[in-house]
Amino acid sequence: MDMLKISQNEILCFNISGFSVFIAIWFYAISWLNSRLILLKKLGSFFLMTSLFFLTVALVFRGIALNFFPLTNLYESLIIFAWAVIAAYLFLEWKFKIDSFGWVVSAFLLMVFLYASWLPPSQKQIAPLVPALQSYWRTIHVPPLLMSYALFVIGAFSSIGYLFETKILNKSGDKARRDIRTTKEITNGVKINSYVREISEKAHFFDEVTYRCVTFGFPLLTIGIINGALWANHAWGALWQWDPKETMALVTWFIYAAYLHFRLNTKVSGNVLSLISLIGVAMVYLTYLGVNQFNFGGLHTYGKID
Amino acid sequence: MRAETSKKIKNLFKITYKAFLDEFSSVKLAITLFIFLAITTLIGTILSEEPMVGAAELVKKYGLEKYHLLKSLGLTDVFHSWWYLALLTALGINLIVASFKRVFPKWRIAFAWPIEIEESNIKKLPIHCEISLNKGLKTLEEKLKEKNYKTKINGKNLLAVKGGWHRLGASVTHVGILTLLIGCAITTLTGFNGMAQVAENEGFYLTDLGDKSVQLRSIEPENWLAPISKMPLWLGRIPSYLVKVNKTWRVDYESGQPKQWYSDLSVFDQNKKELFRKTIHVNEPLEFRGLDIYQSNWGKFSQISFNNETITLPLENFRGEDVVILPLGEDVGLKLKVVQRLESREQRAEKNLTSSAKGGPTSSGHLSALTSDVLELYSISNDGSKQKYLGRVEKNKKLQLGPMNIGYFGTQTLTGLQFKSNPGSILIYPGLFFIIAGVFIAFGSRKQIWAAVNESNKIVIGGNSDRAKGKFFQEFEEIVSKIVIE
Ligand code: HEM
Numbered sequence: 001m002d003m004l005k006i007s008q009n010e011i012l013c014f015n016i017s018g019f020s021v022f023i024a025i026w027f028y029a030i031s032w033l034n035s036r037l038i039l040l041k042k043l044g045s046f047f048l049m050t051s052l053f054f055l056t057v058a059l060v061f062r063g064i065a066l067n068f069f070p071l072t073n074l075y076e077s078l079i080i081f082a083w084a085v086i087a088a089y090l091f092l093e094w095k096f097k098i099d100s101f102g103w104v105v106s107a108f109l110l111m112v113f114l115y116a117s118w119l120p121p122s123q124k125q126i127a128p129l130v131p132a133l134q135s136y137w138r139t140i141h142v143p144p145l146l147m148s149y150a151l152f153v154i155g156a157f158s159s160i161g162y163l164f165e166t167k168i169l170n171k172s173g174d175k176a177r178r179d180i181r182t183t184k185e186i187t188n189g190v191k192i193n194s195y196v197r198e199i200s201e202k203a204h205f206f207d208e209v210t211y212r213c214v215t216f217g218f219p220l221l222t223i224g225i226i227n228g229a230l231w232a233n234h235a236w237g238a239l240w241q242w243d244p245k246e247t248m249a250l251v252t253w254f255i256y257a258a259y260l261h262f263r264l265n266t267k268v269s270g271n272v273l274s275l276i277s278l279i280g281v282a283m284v285y286l287t288y289l290g291v292n293q294f295n296f297g298g299l300h301t302y303g304k305i306d
Numbered sequence: 307m308r309a310e311t312s313k314k315i316k317n318l319f320k321i322t323y324k325a326f327l328d329e330f331s332s333v334k335l336a337i338t339l340f341i342f343l344a345i346t347t348l349i350g351t352i353l354s355e356e357p358m359v360g361a362a363e364l365v366k367k368y369g370l371e372k373y374h375l376l377k378s379l380g381l382t383d384v385f386h387s388w389w390y391l392a393l394l395t396a397l398g399i400n401l402i403v404a405s406f407k408r409v410f411p412k413w414r415i416a417f418a419w420p421i422e423i424e425e426s427n428i429k430k431l432p433i434h435c436e437i438s439l440n441k442g443l444k445t446l447e448e449k450l451k452e453k454n455y456k457t458k459i460n461g462k463n464l465l466a467v468k469g470g471w472h473r474l475g476a477s478v479t480h481v482g483i484l485t486l487l488i489g490c491a492i493t494t495l496t497g498f499n500g501m502a503q504v505a506e507n508e509g510f511y512l513t514d515l516g517d518k519s520v521q522l523r524s525i526e527p528e529n530w531l532a533p534i535s536k537m538p539l540w541l542g543r544i545p546s547y548l549v550k551v552n553k554t555w556r557v558d559y560e561s562g563q564p565k566q567w568y569s570d571l572s573v574f575d576q577n578k579k580e581l582f583r584k585t586i587h588v589n590e591p592l593e594f595r596g597l598d599i600y601q602s603n604w605g606k607f608s609q610i611s612f613n614n615e616t617i618t619l620p621l622e623n624f625r626g627e628d629v630v631i632l633p634l635g636e637d638v639g640l641k642l643k644v645v646q647r648l649e650s651r652e653q654r655a656e657k658n659l660t661s662s663a664k665g666g667p668t669s670s671g672h673l674s675a676l677t678s679d680v681l682e683l684y685s686i687s688n689d690g691s692k693q694k695y696l697g698r699v700e701k702n703k704k705l706q707l708g709p710m711n712i713g714y715f716g717t718q719t720l721t722g723l724q725f726k727s728n729p730g731s732i733l734i735y736p737g738l739f740f741i742i743a744g745v746f747i748a749f750g751s752r753k754q755i756w757a758a759v760n761e762s763n764k765i766v767i768g769g770n771s772d773r774a775k776g777k778f779f780q781e782f783e784e785i786v787s788k789i790v791i792e
Pocket of ligand 1: 261748
């Protein structure tokens with residue numbers, strides 16, 4: 001297959017993928033408004049899966065054209081980030097039965113797609129790599145980071161859900177934490193009693209999804225940063241150089257380390273934890289795109305748009 | 307009286323010591339430090355840092371007065387300021403004390419049985435129920451075993467636990483961080499690093515030249531000295547190897563951009579015996595007995611002297627010319643341009659053409675054979691738009707230019723090698739591994755289930771999990787529904 005054909009196929013797959021996300025938004029949104037429409041939610045998941053499939057194919061086409069794992073510029077990085085968000089969301093949806101913010105995640109994904117296609121051609125081109133970047137380290141440094149960013153983003157949406165649930169929907173003014181008791185009847189009159197220390201079960205659920213995202217994301221962030229240090233050591237002979245991208249990743253790491261240690265104290269309120277998760281995701285933004293957009297300088301310039 | 311005082315002092319010491327341990331073992335302090343470090347690191351990232359952009363740039367940006375103010379506050383170099391170091395040190399102490407006082411003691415929990423509790427307390431657990439079973443606790447035990455719980459029946463009580471090993475995660479992570487810190491300390495105290503620019507068939511010995519960090523290039527092999535940089539307090543040792551460059555070359559893309567730089571290196575001992583040989587390139591260093599050598603850059607360098615001090619400067623390709631640009635002030639600079647004599651320039655162009663067309667290595671050493679190059683001097687404006695010719699220096703000659711004396715001693719292709727010794731790496735790498743392993747181990751939660759047969763011969767079952775509750779509640783409901791149906 002010649003190059004032109006490959007790049008046409010890649011663009012086609014990318015567009016199908018983006019369009020599937022667009023459709024998923026509507027299915028998820030309607031099923032959110034009326035929780036009895038479970039089929040629509042399933043359709044939403046189906047379209048996200050379709051999107052994931054076509055995105056994977058687009059990446060394969062690009063990988064063939066580059067003869068390398070396609071992670072050489074901002075465009076490819078964004079595609080892999082979108083891939084990670086879809087994969088992480090579908091996994092969490094299946095594992096933890098998330099049913100309330102699929103439409104937010106899909107809408108966010110649409111923004112990522114639009115941003116990626118809006119990038120100037122210089123950021124999209126398939127270009128040869130400079131000596132420092134030709135390394136297998138690249139493929140073990142960046143993907144864990146993108147995956148952790150994706151999880152933190154989903155965690156942040158869940159935190160917003162939490163704050164929405166506790167601040168806006170519960171205007172009772174009752175600030176004190178009290179236990180929510182539930183009694184479930186299973187067969188033959190057997191009752192199971194349980195309680196959670198939250199304002200509502202929904203809030204408890206949001207809190208737990210965020211926690212899950214952070215416990216999945218934090219190790220990945222740690223691995224990404226450490227692999228980055230090892231790579232830098234390999235390429236430049238120095239583990240750590242206080243480069244802005246490195247230091248921003250460190251800021252993010254400190255924030256989520258604080259989150260995990262806060263969590264050890266059962267008295268810390270869910271609101272504080274949600275706020276920390278939101279601050280964390282702001283730091284993720286600064287690390288991923290902000291360092292280059294706001295011109296903090298440094299060695300990691302590949303995301304820069306001139 | 308004396309004894310009284312010494313007792314008081316001892317007491318005071320004890321109290322202070324205890325207060326110190328209490329304060330520095332607290333997780334609250336850790337969280338505070340994490341947040342402060344996050345904020346200060348963010349500030350350091352946003353503000354331009356002196357080691358990155360240079361003092362001149364900062365003075366230009368802030369003005370002299372503000373610059374001095376910022377500098378005295380440590381804001382021009384946050385990551386090396388005393389208060390940033392203090393925060394890191396505090397985190398380090400906090401980590402060490404807390405690890406021993408709080409984290410490691412908890413590893414026992416990983417293997418411990420739940421503590422037996424009374425029926426009334428079982429009913430206070432986050433999830434609990436009361437059921438009747440024909441075969442009593444046995445049925446429950448079987449189901450729990452199916453779900454991989456470790457179980458124990460003690461008369462009318464049942465204890466079950468699962469996932470205790472997750473509690474080891476925190477210990478493993480903290481061990482990893484401590485190992486990493488010790489490794490970094492060893493590297494700081496005994497490691498070194500440095501740079502050398504070397505031509506083909508030349509080499510370097512590692513030497514300690516004190517504060518002097520400029521490499522001396524010389525014709526006599528005894529004087530091929532590359533200075534190391536190290537900490538002021540240093541307990542390391544400099545190996546007495548000679549590192550020699552047998553050959554160095556570059557490979558280009560078809561477009562002419564550099565694709566890769568290579569250096570074929572040999573390490574010799576004092577008796578000129580070859581110990582090791584390897585061809586390195588970017589991302590493929592030489593590692594030999596604790597000495598690592600990296601390909602860092604590659605290109606043409608000129609030997610230029612300023613007022614009798616000779617230094618090696620890299621030539622940049624600026625608008626098709628080989629130049630060195632030295633900023634002299636706000637908006638003027640000195641441009642040193644290396645010009646080949648006409649006949650040799652043609653020869654070189656021809657040679658380049660044939661070799662890059664093949665895509666093969668462009669050999670380097672020959673450039674130094676071009677003896678007929680000269681250095682032209684220009685003063686230029688900041689943006690390079692205006693320039694004024696000042697004069698020319700023939701090779702191996704000097705020129706007086708106002709207060710400055712400039713000499714030119716030829717241009718050579720050199721390979722830029724970075725070397726370092728990192729003795730702490732034997733701890734740094736395992737430390738990193740433990741951190742990663744620990745964070746993974748810490749992932750799940752320890753789940754405990756209690757059951758007791760009460761007076762009315764019913765079974766009260768309750769459970770708890772130290773972290774995520776939702777998953778555990780699901781599992782609890784599943785177990786109970788299954789045994790009820792059976
Ligand atoms: C500097 C002071 C620190 C203190 C006082 C501290 C304290 C603690 C304590 C008391 C625990 C609970 C142990 C247990 O329940 O078994 C813990 C868990 C943990 N710590 Fe630290 N820690 C510190 C630094 C760090 C750092 C720098 C990291 C970075 C990776 C870290 C990672 C963890 C992890 C991953 C856990 C397990 C969290 C969980 O179980 O959810 N800690 N820490």
